[in-house]
Amino acid sequence: MRLTVIGTGYVGTVHAACMADLGHDVLGIDVDEDRIAALSAGRPPVHESGLGELLARNTAAGRLRFTTSLAEGAAFADVHFICVGTPQRPDGESADLRYVDAVVRGLLPHLRAGALIVGKSTVPVGTAARLGRWVDAVAPGREVAWNPEFLREGTAVHDTLHPERLVVGTVSRRADTILREVYRPMLRAGVPYFGTDTATAELVKVAANSFLATKISFINAMSEVCEAAGADAPLLARAVGADSRIGPLFLDPGLGFGGSCFPKDIRAFAARAEELGAPEAVVFLHEVDRINTRQRRRTVEQARRLLGGSFTGRRVGVLGAAFKPGSDDVRDSPALTVASAVHAQGAAVRVHDPAALDNARAARPELAYAPDVSKVCEGADLVLHLTPWPDYRRLDPRALLSVVRRPLLLDARNALDAAAWRAGGWTVRALGRSGTEAVS
Incomplete structure (x- = not known):
């Protein structure tokens, strides 16, 4: 299939290279001319195991190209993955969706009939529905779906090619069928596929990140108690993690989480829950954030x-x-x-x-x-x-x-x-x- 991947940061570069490695013809798009030039020469923008080799192999094979033109991308393919950033807003804790909106706005005048826009960016629940209404009003017959990523920096290539699950939120059987075809090699390998509505797909991502952040902050809260009591937090973590209902992953007492995802995602989730009238449902996330900062x-x-x-x-x-x-x-x-x-x-x-x-x-x-x-x-x-x-x-x-x-x-x-x-x-x-x- 022909695909575009719009946004060539961490998620976009890895997704583009991995989709090309699955056999698709992929066009990566970004506004950063220097980045596009570097990617076209096979130089990845981030340090990530295996990514350089993947870029070199697929650009040499002609399955992976890069451009700065959304119009070229819209003419090239009917499936467009959005992989731009959704940072925390400078004036609050909500997600800043200006880059997601700009991509859709830029694509709309050029989309071919039947085109499918697929979001991979982490967004507040309801974003896909909002964009879908926008697309429907301007370019009827095109659709918006949401397909969150679950890659981990450091193992992003492996996580993309061998995911633990695929979550795909769509509003039509046709869109679901298209995305099943995109991921056919993974489905044949037995990767679990969760076909959902768009709201559920959006929530799966932020719910997963919130749970993992909570697990990290929990063990760090316990480590503070261990210091006060003269106990051993790593030993406590191993004993607690031996319970199959809990598990050892993300129970590492220490400095806490950081990066571009967990901190801003849990804050944006809490902000969105408040907008939806359910702030008490996620009030614990504020304490998760405070514990992490306290570390x-x-x-x-x-x-x-x-x-x-x-x-x-x-x-x-x-x-x-x-x-x-x-x-x-x-x-x-x-x-x-x-x-x-x-x-x-x-x-x-x-x-x-x-x-x-x-x-x-x-x-x-x-x-x-x-x-x-x-x-x-x-x-x-x-x-x-x-x-x-x-x-x-x-x-x-x-x-x-x-x-x-x-x-x-x-x-x-x-x-x-x-x-x-x-x-x-x-x-x-x-x-x-x-x-x-x-x-x-």
């Missing part, structure tokens, strides 16, 4: 206590800038939030990350950066582990002992082998465990 403050406070109550004149090495491993995304990164707060309180901060240094430097130019862990730790009074990259689990604590001023580690992700670091001569503290006294 960042707690990390800064614990680091300050470890340094005797003040960051002034101290050197702090930071391991991690991306919001999660496997990605170079620093949007709402807990690691960078903590690093910047420590810097603002008087410390000289130097940051390392295996993939996100350029993005971090652009987002937080006030911080210092280095591509080498030893350089980041040089002369440090404290090392903060803030993004759980596998690279950091392979570090040799003894080798770093000679470069730091004080062998003091705060593991805010509970991901390093504390015993190995202590055996290497380090003092180790972690969130969710007792023992936060100052080290002289």
